[in-house]
Amino acid sequence: MVSGRGAGRFAVLATDVVADLNTFVPTHVFARYRYEVPNTKDALFDGVEREIRQVDNITDEALAEFQGIYSDTSLTKDDLFAYIYGVLHHPGYTEQYGDNLTKEYPRIPWLKNYRELMEIGEKLLDLHIGYETVEPYPVAEEFTLMPPEDERERYRATIMGHPNKGSGARGKADWDRTRIQVNGYLTLTGVPERASEWILGPRPALELFLQRMRPSIDKKSGIKNDPNEFSEDPKYVVELTKRVIRVCVETSDLLGSYQ
Incomplete structure (x- = not known):
């Protein structure tokens, strides 16, 4: 989730449940996957159980560009998702483009230290999605x-x-x-x-x-x-x-x- 146009300050947060669109006012959701059912006429009433299909929201073209930029074919779509999350949290990025981020969708630059951004992004995703299962802080x-x-x-x-x-x-x-x-x-x-x-x-x-x-x-x-x-x-x-x-x-x- 990212804050939308008109928000006072840019915010970004990951979740693995259905997002509340009032988390940030307003909120835009960029899901890792979407789920589709066959678009069959009267499917709701024919009594036939339909298989839900998982669709990757990261295209093959986007992955190919990611791999091409860094000359690394081992990179995956999950790596790209983690990289984006890492970039969106980078203090330098949010400070430099803070004004733009309250007016338009984020634009993701290709940065040289992509491995570091991927690693930090993955750690942040694990923390923010798994907040209910981390070890309690010893207060x-x-x-x-x-x-x-x-x-x-x-x-x-x-x-x-x-x-x-x-x-x-x-x-x-x-x-x-x-x-x-x-x-x-x-x-x-x-x-x-x-x-x-x-x-x-x-x-x-x-x-x-x-x-x-x-x-x-x-x-x-x-x-x-x-x-x-x-x-x-x-x-x-x-x-x-x-x-x-x-x-x-x-x-x-x-x-x-x-x-």
Whole structure:
């Protein structure tokens, strides 16, 4: 997914599930594959099970150009996809073309250090797609006051944000990004500051995640959104937060490793 025309700042993110087109406002999706069913008249009603066909969205012509540019016939379409993801995250690319990227589709240059870009792109893809399965970052759980005996209530996510250290310059809040307040009892401490260095659109990716983890009720529909109910595990949100912290830290490290 990439942010579309009119977005304040360019953003890019990979997912292996159906994308929310409101992730970035607006959002464009460039899928690795698409899936088609035979276009047979009345196929929906004839009771015959149709085979879904996977179609590669990277053409043979694009792969041939990629291989030709670098004189390397061992390169695959997955390599090209990883290369593109690596380029789209390159700090030099996003800084130099930031204004263009908010107005038009990204254009991908052929860069000399293509192997490095492929490797970084592949690592970023693995991190961003597999964020739910990475090893949790070893932050500490600090309980204050008298937490409830019930484990589900003790770990229930309600606040999900950085605490305010006090008024900073011009009276603005001075957020302590080394701490995440889960609720009135639990705070995660020892969060590396570089976890907030990965910017996804207008804000740090970690902040966007924390915002999504706060229970809310849609004003128009009245539909309740409570991440605490996404799993039977009472610590689901807390453990997922630790995993996302690792993803943010390692992404920041990778973004700093480009030549």
